[in-house]
Amino acid sequence: MPEQLAFTIEVFLNGLMAGVLYALVALGFVLIYKASGIFNYAQGVMALFAALTLAGIVDGQVPFSHLINAIFGTDVHHFGWNVPAFVAILLTMVVMIGLAYAVQRLVFRHLVGQEPIILFMATIGLAYFLEGVGDLMWGSDIKSIDVGLPQGLNMWIDETTFNALGYGFFIDNLDIVASIIAALLVVGLVLFAQYTKQGRAMRAVADDHQAALSVGVSLNFIWILVWSLAGFVALVAGIMWGTKSGVQFSLSLIALKALPVLMLGGFTSIPGAIVGGLIIGVGEKLFEFLIGAPFLGGATENWFAYMLALIFLVFRPQGLFGEKIIERV
Amino acid sequence: MKDQADGYVTADGRQIGPVVMEMKNITLRFGGVEAIKNISFDIRQGEIRAIIGPNGAGKSSMLNVISGFYVPQEGEVWYKGARRPAMKPFQVAQQGIARTFQNIALFEGMSVLDNVMTGRLTHMETSMFWQSIWKGKAEREETENREVAEKIIDFLEIQAIRKTPVSRLSYGLKKRVELARALAAEPSILLLDEPMAGMNVEEKEDMSRFILDVNDEFGTTIALIEHDMGVVMDLSDRVVVMDYGKKIGDGTPHEVRNNQDVIDAYLGIAHD
Numbered sequence: 001m002p003e004q005l006a007f008t009i010e011v012f013l014n015g016l017m018a019g020v021l022y023a024l025v026a027l028g029f030v031l032i033y034k035a036s037g038i039f040n041y042a043q044g045v046m047a048l049f050a051a052l053t054l055a056g057i058v059d060g061q062v063p064f065s066h067l068i069n070a071i072f073g074t075d076v077h078h079f080g081w082n083v084p085a086f087v088a089i090l091l092t093m094v095v096m097i098g099l100a101y102a103v104q105r106l107v108f109r110h111l112v113g114q115e116p117i118i119l120f121m122a123t124i125g126l127a128y129f130l131e132g133v134g135d136l137m138w139g140s141d142i143k144s145i146d147v148g149l150p151q152g153l154n155m156w157i158d159e160t161t162f163n164a165l166g167y168g169f170f171i172d173n174l175d176i177v178a179s180i181i182a183a184l185l186v187v188g189l190v191l192f193a194q195y196t197k198q199g200r201a202m203r204a205v206a207d208d209h210q211a212a213l214s215v216g217v218s219l220n221f222i223w224i225l226v227w228s229l230a231g232f233v234a235l236v237a238g239i240m241w242g243t244k245s246g247v248q249f250s251l252s253l254i255a256l257k258a259l260p261v262l263m264l265g266g267f268t269s270i271p272g273a274i275v276g277g278l279i280i281g282v283g284e285k286l287f288e289f290l291i292g293a294p295f296l297g298g299a300t301e302n303w304f305a306y307m308l309a310l311i312f313l314v315f316r317p318q319g320l321f322g323e324k325i326i327e328r329v
Numbered sequence: 330m331k332d333q334a335d336g337y338v339t340a341d342g343r344q345i346g347p348v349v350m351e352m353k354n355i356t357l358r359f360g361g362v363e364a365i366k367n368i369s370f371d372i373r374q375g376e377i378r379a380i381i382g383p384n385g386a387g388k389s390s391m392l393n394v395i396s397g398f399y400v401p402q403e404g405e406v407w408y409k410g411a412r413r414p415a416m417k418p419f420q421v422a423q424q425g426i427a428r429t430f431q432n433i434a435l436f437e438g439m440s441v442l443d444n445v446m447t448g449r450l451t452h453m454e455t456s457m458f459w460q461s462i463w464k465g466k467a468e469r470e471e472t473e474n475r476e477v478a479e480k481i482i483d484f485l486e487i488q489a490i491r492k493t494p495v496s497r498l499s500y501g502l503k504k505r506v507e508l509a510r511a512l513a514a515e516p517s518i519l520l521l522d523e524p525m526a527g528m529n530v531e532e533k534e535d536m537s538r539f540i541l542d543v544n545d546e547f548g549t550t551i552a553l554i555e556h557d558m559g560v561v562m563d564l565s566d567r568v569v570v571m572d573y574g575k576k577i578g579d580g581t582p583h584e585v586r587n588n589q590d591v592i593d594a595y596l597g598i599a600h601d
Contacts, residue, residue, distance in 0.1 A: 196460040196467070197453040204436055204447050211434035214396065215510065216422035216451040 006167040011289040012282055017175030019281020020182045021244075024237035025258040026265065026273035027186070028230040034206040034268050035226040038108065038119045042127035044255020046096075046231060049134045051238030051247040053095050055143035057088040063137045085147035089235070096231030099130075104224045112219075131249065140249065145242035149177050178240045185236060186274055189229070193270075198225060206268075260309035266319030275320060280305045336373060339566050346374025349550055350395070350518060355404035357390055364390040365401065366574040372518065377544050378552045379561045382571035383594060388554045389431060391571070392522050395552065396428045397421035409517070423451050427516035429507045431523045431554075437496040441506050444495055445482060448513030449474040478513050484546070485509045485539060501532040505539070512543060519543070521553035525560055533557075537564055558595065562586065570594070 028043045040046075056063065060079040069075055083091070107122055150173040162168035193199035204212040205222045212219065241251055257280070265276025284304040292300030312319065336345045350372040357365040364387045372378045380388045393399040394406070397418040406413045408424065422428075427448070436444050452474060455467040482488055485505055490498060495506060504524060511519055524540065525533045537560060543549050555561045561568060562582040570578035570585055572594040578585045585591055 192461060195471075196457070197450060197455065198457050198460060200443070200447055201450055203439060203443075204450075207436035207438050208434050210398075210430065211436060212447075213398075213418040214422055214428050214430070214434065215447045215514065216419050217447075218417070218419045 003167060006165055006169075008286070008289065010169045010171075011285050013169065013171060014175070015282035015285030016278055017172070017179060017281070018285060019278035020175070020179045021237060021240055021277075022257050022261045022280055023274045023277025024182055024185070024233060024240065025255060026261040026277050027189075027270065028233040028237070029258055029262055030265075030267065030270055030273045031189075031226050031230045031233065035202060036108070036119075036205075036223050037116060038123060039116070039267075040126075040230065041120065041123040041255065042130055043230065043234060043258065044251070044253065045127045045130045045134075046099075046234035047238040047241065047255075048247070048249065048251040049099070049130050049238075050092055050096055050231065050235035051145060051242040051251060052134045052138045052143065054088055054092045054147070054235070054239065055145050055242065055247050056138040057083050057091050058085060058145070058147075059143070061138060066139065067136060089147065089239075092235055093232060096235055097228045100224050100227030100231050103227055104220065108223065109220065127255075135249075143242075143247040145239060145247055147239060147243070149174055149239075149243055151243065174240070174243060181236060181240075182274075185233065186270065190270060198222075202226065257305060260305040262319070263309040263312050264319055266321040269319070269321035272319055272321030280308065283308055336375075339376075343375065343545075343566075345376045345566065348372070349374045349409060350552075351407040352391075352395070353405040353407065355391070355394060355401045355406070357387075357394060357399055357401045363574050365394070367404070368569075368571070368574075368576045369404075370569045370576065370579055372550060372552055373567075375544070375548050375550055376566040377540070377564055378550075379565035379568045380552065380554045380571060381556060381558065381561050381568055383556065385573075386571040387574040388556075388571055389522060390574075392428070392520050392552070392554055395421075395518075396426055396520055422514070425451075425514070425517035426520065427511035427514040427518075428520035429504075429511050429522055429524060431526060433500075433503050433507055435495045435503055435507055435510070438494065440492050440494055441487060441498075441509075442478065442482070442491045444506055445478045445509045445513045446474065448510040449478060451514055452477075477515070481509050481512050484542070485512070501528055501535075504528065504532075504536065508536075508539065508543075512547075512549070515547075517550060519549050519551045521551065523554050523556070525555060525557060533560060540564060 025043060025047060028046065029040055032038055032040045032043070060081045060083060062068065062076045062079060065077050103126065107126065108119070111119055111122060152173055154171045154173045154176060157171045158168040193203055201212070201217045202222055202225065204215065204217055205219060209219060212222075238247075238251070241247075258277075261273065261276040261280050263276075264279055265272030265274070284301045287304050288298065288300050292298055292304070335347050338344055348371045351369075352371070353369050355365055355368050356363065368391065380391055382388050390399060394401050397416055397420065400415050408426075413424075436447060439447075453470055455470050459465065459467045482491060485508060487502065487505060487509060490502065490506075495503060498506065508521070508524065511521075521540070525536050528536065540551060540553070541564065544551055553561075553565070565582060567580060568578070568582055568585045569576060570588070570591045572590075577590040577594055578588040580588070
């Protein structure tokens with residue numbers, strides 16, 4: 001096999017893996033947007049917040065320690081224990097559900113029936129608020145997350161491909177695990193939406209609020225449910241990103257990469273978020289490898305996704321899987 | 330005859346039960362406009378009760394009060410012998426009051442069967458945990474509810490379109506699916522907001538037949554709004570007539586038809 005082709009395939013595979021993470025963030029957007037029409041700008045920050053909380057709990061950090069020390073003149077930082085990863089993940093999920101409840105109760109309950117732009121502004125406010133709270137609660141230093149996910153070069157793939165093709169593919173174990181977890185997550189969500197009582201109620205609310213009320217569905221409950229699910233997805237995304245590149249505040253910027261993903265996949269489609277994420281991931285890696293680096297001086301990964309989204313906006317504004325925009329007179 | 334506390338027997342021999350819902354002195358305002366002015370009436374177990382009146386009379390507002398979409402400023406709603414506190418529409422639905430909408434509110438993206446199944450939501454009690462695991466009680470419950478849904482689909486003769494997405498159906502069929510969804514809740518009271526609006530003669534006849542059949546077969550109490558006088562007179566046991574938010578008549582179709590106020594409201598009156 002020619003070396004150039006082998007390289008290309010490797011880049012393609014790595015692109016797929018990167019795309020999985022974009023897809024996870026985009027998935028959180030889609031869940032909330034479908035059920036409530038709110039474009040949740042804070043989704044990326046939710047991933048950051050979840051990762052911070054998880055890292056903090058695992059380390060046994062005292063939440064709001066700076067604040068407590070400043071007010072009471074104490075000097076507390078850590079409880080002095082380490083929480084097992086599994087328990088910490090459960091606790092973080094409890095925090096995310098609490099957050100979902102608070103967001104619905106304190107913010108969006110009072111904004112029912114408002115213009116989409118007002119809801120959007122509220123989520124921008126939420127994003128900055130959450131970033132601040134995360135900072136205050138857990139401190140601003142870069143943390144690492146280790147919940148026991150395998151990391152590093154997958155030797156088996158490396159050896160097998162080397163023996164078969166004469167070139168060993170470099171695939172990170174973490175990426176493989178991330179892909180599998182993301183796939184399970186999506187399948188689980190789809191099954192939940194399709195076959196359970198709450199899933200059916202969720203789809204009902206996504207479709208028509210009035211009708212959902214008339215069959216006895218509480219909109220409030222469903223909105224708390226989707227914010228919790230989005231929180232769960234954010235937690236998964238936060239664990240992946242955090243494990244890969246450390247928990248830092250730039251993590252919230254990945255929300256921006258999810259935007260072109262949504263434009264590609266459509267704002268209302270769960271499969272769209274996945275496929276869109278994979279296309280962006282593969283697209284930017286391949287473009288960089290084949291065109292960007294050799295001809296354009298590199299660093300095309302920063303803008304490739306947005307350019308692709310622009311092209312899509314011109315030719316297919318509803319995205320690949322979005323609902324068709326039909327104007328009737 | 331309607332003064333008997335425990336019900337009456339209709340002309341065609343159906344036994345009508347005691348009062349199941351009573352509206353007492355309901356007044357509803359939108360800003361300065363009084364949509365409903367001090368109206369009282371009752372709905373009895375097993376009857377077909379119509380609310381009629383010209384456009385803008387406040388019929389739909391009245392239905393929205395019953396189903397909890399509007400909360401009246403004054404007056405009381407009594408349901409099954411107890412005063413109903415102010416509640417959200419979904420709570421009203423959970424109490425066994427199902428409704429349809431004048432402008433059809435179906436879940437357009439779902440199939441007919443899925444739409445009818447949403448009507449069963451109030452009958453599913455398994456917790457989210459067991460629902461997610463999807464074994465044991467959740468599975469049994471789904472099967473039971475599915476059976477009820479299928480029965481209603483058969484009853485309303487929409488088997489052929491069970492799996493069709495609702496958005497692809499004709500107007501008349503959508504109205505029927507909406508009826509099926511409301512019926513799937515096995516409601517104590519079924520509220521129909523202009524079930525025949527915008528239908529052709531044949532569709533109207535079908536719908537009338539289904540309404541009568543539903544009442545006959547399941548003994549469902551039905552309150553409906555309609556402004557086609559002919560249809561209402563044939564269908565209903567008792568009729569409330571509204572005009573400009575006021576009640577101007579209440580009684581059997583025969584009584585209402587001969588009520589001078591009603592005749593004036595419908596045919597116009599010479600003001601001098």
